[in-house]
Amino acid sequence: MSCYTIEIPNIKKRKMRKYLETLGFVYINRKYKQEFESKEEAETIGELLKTYHIRYYGYSKDMIRSNDYRKQFFQTAKPIIGQWYFCAYCGRPLKKDKVTIDHIVSVRKAQKSKILQRILLKMELTNINNPKNLCACCENCNKRKGQKISTAYVIRGILSRKRWFWMIYYLLILVIILGIIWGVSKI
Template sequence: MNSNQNKVRYWRESNDYRSEYFKKNPGLLGCIWFCSQCGVPLKGKENVQVDHIIPPSLFAKKKYKGTRLVSNTSLLSIALNSSFNTVAICHKCNLEKSNKVGMYTVKGTTAKGIEVTSGFIRHLASWIVYGSARFIWSISQILALPFRKKNSLLVKIIFIFLYLFVILYLFY
């Protein structure tokens, strides 16, 4: 193993960035990610490689306590292994990229921007759905009141026609 590979292995051991990436970026339908370099869809976690936008091997420093290698808990180590510095990439592009920067970094940053935006939209949509569901549940509880009480059949039929009229008026 050359010294560059040792640095990369050391930085990977300092933080489990792959599982952190999948927690923050569940993918499309939970099973599809897109390569940050070529845009190819990657189906299943086993086909996704998680790559650093800014390669840690360019900044890796080993820390020793006596003669023993210890975890590097510096801010740089934490930042480079954070989910903000990782993107999905296919095997072919990861081999080609290696620890290069330049256009690869621009594409990775663009892909990360898309991931963050889609995550925001996903959370916003879930809030809207949750809020709508709560609103509909509240309205249904109010609308069900006449049917819970011991009203006459005529009152219940009138309410059914009233509800149907309102629904038809609102949606047609």
């Protein structure tokens, strides 16, 4: 079973493509890809690629989207109120069948960035599909967020699993609405 993968995007020179194929790389989805048994093997090939000035990125099998991350999320994250989840990004209440599950730190960004991989390790998230890296959201917000990683998305994603967060969130909205109504009635 492979434990480490190297991907190489955008190789235009034909000789270089042939060379990669002799090293065992396979062309899949507009990039060359090879899986290795150990990180040491991958690092050896990585050093070789660096000598040819070939940009690549490597990642472990823990940085690949699993087929059951949605199931894992629903096993660990219970609905906030009754049978309702809340979109982490817009706050809309959602029933379980309308929830899309978002990776707070996106799979693709984590695969490409050594810095993000280190941050995930510091947060004790060795697997990108860990339920701590998943949040409930609506389809529109999931599409809008895409692979973006910003402080706002990360904080909302983490806090959205806490019931107290939604109580404070909706209480503030109620206070703002009441303040507007009270201010308009004074005019």
